[in-house]
Amino acid sequence: MDQVKLNGGEYVRVEGPAMIEVLRGKLYILGAQYDEGSRITILRARRVVAKAINDTELSVVLGPGGFVDKPKAGEEMIDEWDSKLSMGLKGSVIMVMGAMDSGKTTITTILVNKASSMGLKVGVVDADPGQNDLGPPTTVSCSILKGGKITHLSYMSPVKQVFLGSTNLEGNWYRAVYGVAKLVDYLKNIESVDFIVINTDGWVEGEGAVEYKRALVNAIKPNYVIIMRKSDEVNGLINGLGIGNMLILNAPPSMRIRDRNDRKIHRDMGYGRYLSPSRELTLNLTQVPVVNMPLTGRGLNGNLARLISSYLKVKPIYMDSLKNMVMVVSSMVKEPMLRSIPGGVAVLLQPNWENGLLVGLEDKDGFLITLAVLRRIYYNNGRIVVTVPKRLSNFELNNIRGIRVGSIRVNEQFEEIDKFSVIYKIERIISENGANPLT
Numbered sequence: 001m002d003q004v005k006l007n008g009g010e011y012v013r014v015e016g017p018a019m020i021e022v023l024r025g026k027l028y029i030l031g032a033q034y035d036e037g038s039r040i041t042i043l044r045a046r047r048v049v050a051k052a053i054n055d056t057e058l059s060v061v062l063g064p065g066g067f068v069d070k071p072k073a074g075e076e077m078i079d080e081w082d083s084k085l086s087m088g089l090k091g092s093v094i095m096v097m098g099a100m101d102s103g104k105t106t107i108t109t110i111l112v113n114k115a116s117s118m119g120l121k122v123g124v125v126d127a128d129p130g131q132n133d134l135g136p137p138t139t140v141s142c143s144i145l146k147g148g149k150i151t152h153l154s155y156m157s158p159v160k161q162v163f164l165g166s167t168n169l170e171g172n173w174y175r176a177v178y179g180v181a182k183l184v185d186y187l188k189n190i191e192s193v194d195f196i197v198i199n200t201d202g203w204v205e206g207e208g209a210v211e212y213k214r215a216l217v218n219a220i221k222p223n224y225v226i227i228m229r230k231s232d233e234v235n236g237l238i239n240g241l242g243i244g245n246m247l248i249l250n251a252p253p254s255m256r257i258r259d260r261n262d263r264k265i266h267r268d269m270g271y272g273r274y275l276s277p278s279r280e281l282t283l284n285l286t287q288v289p290v291v292n293m294p295l296t297g298r299g300l301n302g303n304l305a306r307l308i309s310s311y312l313k314v315k316p317i318y319m320d321s322l323k324n325m326v327m328v329v330s331s332m333v334k335e336p337m338l339r340s341i342p343g344g345v346a347v348l349l350q351p352n353w354e355n356g357l358l359v360g361l362e363d364k365d366g367f368l369i370t371l372a373v374l375r376r377i378y379y380n381n382g383r384i385v386v387t388v389p390k391r392l393s394n395f396e397l398n399n400i401r402g403i404r405v406g407s408i409r410v411n412e413q414f415e416e417i418d419k420f421s422v423i424y425k426i427e428r429i430i431s432e433n434g435a436n437p438l439t
Helices: 078-084 104-117 173-189 207-220 235-241 260-275 302-312 394-398 422-432
Strands: 002-006 011-015 018-024 027-029 032-034 039-042 047-052 056-062 067-069 093-098 121-127 139-146 160-163 195-200 224-229 246-250 278-284 318-322 325-329 337-341 344-349 357-362 368-378 383-389 402-410 416-419
Touching (some): 011 018, 093 104, 104 139, 121 173, 139 173, 207 235, 224 235, 235 246, 260 383, 302 318, 337 422
Parallel strands (some): 093 195, 093 224, 121 195, 224 246, 325 344
Antiparallel strands (some): 011 047, 139 160, 318 325, 357 368, 357 402
16 A cells, blocks of 8 residues: 655555555546545556645555556646547537547546536547447447446446447448447437537548548547647648547657557457357347348249349358348358349358357347347347356347347357458448448
């Protein structure tokens, strides 16, 4: 246990796991004030900077890997951020952008606490499907805070989620725009929140990133866009958005940087936490359809099936169709592929193509009921077996109306092992032919 004494205006930096107790004085952390007797929990590998409002004494209990120190001049940006975060929050929507490890989540948390301290009902959207703090990876999620304060977004529980099917938005960002807009609409019109803050992903460089963020701004029409800047990595984004309601904040040079492996471990842990303990669930495809693939459970037989298999020169195990797209499962296929056929497109899949794919089980409005793992499809009777969290209630089960196939494959320990990227092309073809999988 460390005893820390601070003069008014001094800073202390704490990385978790840690427990801070205010023995004397007042402490300012992430937009919230903590008085004498307050206890603040800091999660593992999370770093906060606290400022003493007056002469203050703290007790800090550190867990494995935690530390406490006093930052040097210029290492932290609390005062600069506070001086610029003076916009009106009530009735506003604020979107936070920036590269990975630039302070987006910290700024989002500060805004949540500031709004909550004003007595506002706060809506939060986590729009980072790779490092989602509210819900599992592959989703965008929203939550609500009415009163109280937090030190990290993960202390909030998701109220609604949209399954994107991927942790990488390149090639899939159109679905993310739809999902974030859907969550904002829910918070505004169903939950009647007073203020919304949207924490976005770290994809900021390149034409695709700018196109995506511009589409997001056009769909949401936020009152303010905050861009976190480490160096020149956001210059293209700043110029590409071309909006006036933009606030640029400098990221602190001391930000903790997580590498690719750290991020994968974080995602794998996210899948495991969400899905464990698990059980198997069997669904009838004719009652709960797959919404983004030509898989109806009814099958395709007769002359048309024979003509297609002859044209493709494959011996099918199973064939199905939706609009002018045909799905063919054959042992002659070694990897997923698309082939043109007269009047349409065929997706050719190998046996057991489905095993381990993440799927979203959705309600009638397209919100995620639960993340699941596809295990097996029984083509002879139109049944599909998925792994779901054991905690899933009968009420939730009865509200499942659709299955959305994702692009990520996991193993038995829920660790990412492979991609099913062909799903993006399948979705687009189905969408172009009138059966829109995006909504």
